[in-house]
Amino acid sequence: MGCFPCFDTKEEGKLNPVKESDGRKQGQPMVPSAISGLPSGADRLKSRSNAASKGELPGPKDGPGIHPGVHIAAQTFTFRELAAATMNFRPESFIGEGGFGRVYKGRLETTGQIVAVKQLDRNGLQGNREFLVEVLMLSLLHHPNLVNLIGYCADGDQRLLVYEFMPLGSLEDHLHDLPPDKEPLDWNTRMKIAAGAAKGLEYLHDKANPPVIYRDFKSSNILLDEGYQPKLSDFGLAKLGPVGDKSHVSTRVMGTYGYCAPEYAMTGQLTVKSDVYSFGVVFLELITGRKAIDGTRPHGEQNLVAWARPLFNDRRKFSKLADPWLQGRYPIRGLYQALAVASMCIQEQAATRPLIGDVVTALSYLANQAYDPKTASGHSHKGSGDRDERRNRDDRGGRISKNEESGGSGRRWDFEGSEKDDSPKETAKMLNRDLIRERAVAEAKMWGENWREKRRQSAQGSFDGNNG
Known part of the structure; x- marks a missing residue:
């Protein structure tokens, strides 16, 4: 899909001059x-x-x-x-x-x-x-x-x-309309691509001075180098972000249908959170294998975000969001965590979306949790995998989540839930709560810390058992 002007078609004026700030962070590209x-x-x-x-x-x-x-x-x-x-x-x-x-x-x-x-x-x-x-x-x-x-x-x-x-073409080439002889992307590669693309956005939002709003984040603009290293391309629609006490920049609405944040499409008010929404749509494409807009699908399924949102409210339907081409080869817990990140990115209210730096932290964790289908217990789309994952998690000594005694903010980024949290109401709370930056960063870090601690305890236990 190409880019389109939603409203005004006249050319914009040149970008306003930006004065150098003595207080900018050292090393930021001007x-x-x-x-x-x-x-x-x-x-x-x-x-x-x-x-x-x-x-x-x-x-x-x-x-x-x-x-x-x-x-x-x-x-x-x-x-x-x-x-x-x-x-x-x-x-x-x-x-x-x-x-x-x-x-x-x-x-x-x-x-x-x-x-x-x-x-x-x-x-x-x-x-x-x-x-x-x-x-x-x-x-x-x-x-x-x-x-x-x-x-x-x-x-x-x-x-x-x-x-x-870029020898591997675009992400779109590897997700949609695959020829029979082309292997679909595996789960690990999808998470790696998502994390790398998020890092590119983080650089634009947090390192550039003033920040740069990409404005056309979509799967066809993510190019893939050797080893599926993602790189953002097509910067013709990029805009300089707000500076000083301004909360947004106002501009004609440009972008690609299906990826534009709702507040930007309606008002022309552009912020870095507009990019976060577009990222969420692409991340959903990676998880589901579906196009952002697909006119060939039945009515009610043509818009990816509109189709996915109701499914977020029932944990028992999460497996329906996984790309069938994965053939069940994905970690159940990883799927839940990925869906939670996507759900937060596509929140209708821009203020409730996480900053891209928090998304990078969460996805870097997911990308580092390599999934091996040969050693993982098999599961199907009928829910047996959910039970297998719970059983395996119990065998490892419990789920990986925040230690209740470790303090921190009261509400948790608890993506796993528990067996009693299968109700749509509890699942909706789990996925759609209003997150703030500090909590998101702390929780994402806690995932890794608890995981490493359990690995250490497990290794110590094995050592003691062998020497007992």
Whole structure:
């Protein structure tokens, strides 16, 4: 699905200039509010100076909107160079298409590097502003979970972006409409992808100064490197977040249907919590294997969030939310915990959603709990797995949850529940309670601490038994 303007279709003005703050955290990447004066590939050919060869942007005197000392390190390419790299954009090089335009696989003649070349659709909805924002964002923001921008072309009316090539395609390619010969993602890989994508958002929200709101988080924008390392791509719709005492930024509504947070779609008021909602939708896609919007499904199941929400209220129906392609190969407790995180992210009220940093903490724990279907007890979708998991948990000496004597906040992030908590009412309380940041962080940390403590006690017990 491409991007769409829900309301106003006129172009936005340039981003407001942002003054440097003396109190910003050291090491945070400063994001200028606008970009102009991009050198073209032809400019680079005219001057072979060191600055030109590095593709640096001109200083402030050459164009407004660039902070002093900020340089764009992306290379500049001529259209001829990129045409040669992609064999004149022939169909054999075509690898995908999005809201920006068509993407081709290519090889740079100068270095031999394999790249992905995205060519702006001059008749598309996204225009020059989105191209400039993408160059700016990906040139100044660097993280293992953000795609690496190698360079760009701005010759005449041609607008192209050159990225590192991601050999495994997008997350969407591995979740939906799988060909018969393609293996579905296993549980461990899904949790790894979710945790990595959340870390990319955390970098944008918490490390960039001012924060960056991604605004188009969806499965097709999560690209996969070797080893299923996820990287966020397509930053053309990214916006600088609120600064100072402002709670939000107001903008025309842009995004992809099915992923937009409800308050943003209705009011145009954008916050980092809007991204958290979109993340929750993608996480639900990972858990369920369903599309955010699927017109081929029966009425009432076409919208993923609308279909899933009632099932959150009855723990006995949780197994219905697991992707059938997993064929029951997932940890019961891990499924409950993943559903709890997804449920909190897609809360209708933005204030009740967790911050992305808390989501990262929780998902990092889940991703580190490797599930081995060969050693795990088998279970089916009829509920026998639920009983098996409880029995196995009892054999290990109880469930992994917060120690009642350890103090902390009164209410718990108790994802496991107990056998007496199977009622819809208790399950709804378990999943839909209003969480605050401090409690979420403390509880997520407690998972790991209790798990390690039980492992230590178990190992100690085995040692004592062997030496008794």
